[in-house]
Amino acid sequence: MSPDPTTRVAELQSELDGLRRALRTRATIEQAMGVLVVLRRCSPKEAFDALVRLSQQYNTKLHRVARLVVDMFAEPAVEPMDAYLRRRTGQDAPDGDPDAGPGAFDAALLDAVRALSAVTPGTPELDLALRDLYRVLVEQGWVPPYDVLGPIADGQRA
Numbered sequence: 417m418s419p420d421p422t423t424r425v426a427e428l429q430s431e432l433d434g435l436r437r438a439l440r441t442r443a444t445i446e447q448a449m450g451v452l453v454v455l456r457r458c459s460p461k462e463a464f465d466a467l468v469r470l471s472q473q474y475n476t477k478l479h480r481v482a483r484l485v486v487d488m489f490a491e492p493a494v495e496p497m498d499a500y501l502r503r504r505t506g507q508d509a510p511d512g513d514p515d516a517g518p519g520a521f522d523a524a525l526l527d528a529v530r531a532l533s534a535v536t537p538g539t540p541e542l543d544l545a546l547r548d549l550y551r552v553l554v555e556q557g558w559v560p561p562y563d564v565l566g567p568i569a570d571g572q573r574a
Contacts, residue, residue: 441478441479441482444479444482444483444486445464445467445478445479445482447482447486448463448467448481448482448483448485448486449463449464449467449482450463451485451486451489452466452467452485455489467481467482467485524552525549525552525553528545528548528549528551528552529549531545531548531549532545532546532548532549
């Protein structure tokens with residue numbers, strides 16, 4: 417005997433509501449996994465397992481834990497992103513220097529690398545040369561994500 421049509425409609429409506437809820441929360445869970453992959457340098461499976469452990473440890477829904485993780489690290493570093501977008505859209509000219517094109521970055525990068533290679537290891541100049549190279553890379557948006565998110569995770573918000 418088949419179930420009552422009203423009961424069947426209610427069951428299907430409940431299933432549909434659950435699927436819609438799962439679709440809404442899945443994006444947040446994926447974002448949180450991405451944050452953990454970058455911060456912990458782990459695989460997506462390990463990141464998901466970490467979210468599940470946190471969810472169980474604090475007796476909180478998985479999507480709620482994921483939202484908290486995403487919100488915790490949602491403060492983007494604006495300057496590196498701007499530099500990245502300028503570089504990717506062909507607008508490599510630094511502010512205030514309209515004549516500087518893509519070659520200007522290459523020249524600055526080569527100069528920084530040459531200065532670094534000329535420094536004797538173990539001297540104070542090495543630190544300065546590394547900082548100069550890092551500055552050139554940051555100005556063009558070449559910052560590894562873990563360099564941006566790592567200090568935030570350690571509580572060293574700049």
